[in-house]
Amino acid sequence: MTSRVTLISPALTPALREARFDDGSSELDAAGVHRARSAAAGLSGADRSAASPSTRCRQTAEALGLSAPPQLPALAALDVGRWRGRTLAEVTAAEPDAVASWLADPARAPHGGESVRELCDRAGAWLDDTARAPGRVIAVVEPDVVRALLVRALGLPEPAFWRLDVRPLTAVDLSGRAGRWNLQVGTPLGEAP
Template identity: 60%
Template sequence: MTSRVTFVSPAMSPSLRQARFYDGDSVDDIGAAGARAVAGSLPAPARVVTSASVRCQETAEALGLDGAVAAELAGLDVGRWRGRTLQEVGAAEPEAVGRWLTDPGWAEHGGEPVRDVCERIGRWLDTAQDMDGRTVAVVEPEVVRAAVVAALDLSASVFWRLDVPPLTVTELSGRSGRWNLRLGRPLAAPEEDD
């Protein structure tokens, strides 16, 4: 049995646009319109799951997907940095940001270490491999990063070197404890029949 997981990153939101740690904002009008424009472009899923964030749920809705929230697919908890821009945090706590970006076990910001999110998503992938058919998961960019790290058995130190643009697709297919990766592609509007 081959399992397929299609990860979709959320549409553009103010926090993504401003390089601000996610604080619960909605997708913006441009992001919502972009998601609506590509609705119907994904292969038919056997199941749809989302991160609990507003922007992931709104992206799924704009894509025409009705999914259940999967708590284990939550985004990375950034603790006291939530709602602040990376520039603000870097100016106030440069050593902390440097450590956070280089040490996957660091979490002195009061949130979750990168290593832990990679392990959490890896455990979810273990269960996903037992599901027949395609799962579409509309999830935070860091969940996509963690899935790639876990699926390819990479060091968590590469986490921040993986870019996940808004409204892109990253696909994993696997069986027998092994995943193959199809790297992020943009969603495209479905072709119309002539």
Template identity: 55%
Template sequence: MTVRVMLVSPALGEAQRQVRFDGGESVDAGALRQTRAVAAAVRAEVVRADIVRTDTVRADAAPAATRCYYGASARCRETAVALGLEAARAPELGDLDVGSWRGRTLDEVTEAEPRAVADWLADPASAPHGGESLHALIARVGAWLDGRSAETGRITAVVEPAVIRAALVHALGLPAAVFWRLDVAPLSVTELSGRAGRWNLRCGRPLGSGLSEGARRQ
């Protein structure tokens, strides 16, 4: 038996539209409407067809065969709620910690600290903002992923794009520099199946597309 890990990217917030390092902002109203529009189809695949959407996230309600989590950011939690997933908060799946850059736009940081930004983008071990390096993020997310490889069934996690990129780099044994070349669209699903050292990838697809086909394969 293998485990299937479904990584769901959250809906957009204002920080993402402004290309700003997330400062804890919420998902905007339009993105929430888009999320709710696909909620029923998502629940039919990742949890159970008869789950009723609630406005709170409960950590103890998902059935044993389907575990649901969300990363430690406002928009991950709000996306999980909008999808009707009864999920547990997973701090180890939090976004990349960018330290002093949090809440600032990339243009602002680049103008103020051009050398620091250049070093950050070129060196995965660099953390000029005083937060977390890419290497540290990949190791953290990789440890969580490998910890799931002894499980069976389905795991769904609503997590930031950086966490999905880190999971892919780890699972596929890619060089850390590839992290910046992986694009993760909002409200898409990236699936990993298998176990530590033998992960298979199904690349991201929009939420609500191909779900019935995925359910039939189970």
């Protein structure tokens, strides 16, 4: 049985512009809402939809015309513990060794939250569960969740997590089944391929 999963990153927010660790409450700005609404016409239908529980992902899903279940903790952003709400520059200035350790070792969580490995495992389990049902799923998820899903789907080494860039309001398509996924590299939504 083949499944197709389209992962869409949220539209632009002030937190994304500032490289700020989101606390889950960052809202889309007017340009982000407009761009997501404009992109909605380019989306194909889906059998199911999903979204990270953050405000920006839920607002993006809504602007795209998707009706996602209210809470999917498996798709939550990486828990960055005490770094939540701060910019990467602020954290790096205050805790350079902790940031270096976190970036170098996927099993480390010096911020008191979860490690990249734990995020990859959590997101990968969601992908495996999703693959058990046929059809197409559109999921609006945090950029770090997109990266974690790609690491698990493609069997990449965990350090590759930091090498995958996910731009706002872009789509990535996975097709296949648990244990064997194919990647179709995405194009920005609302633009011709």
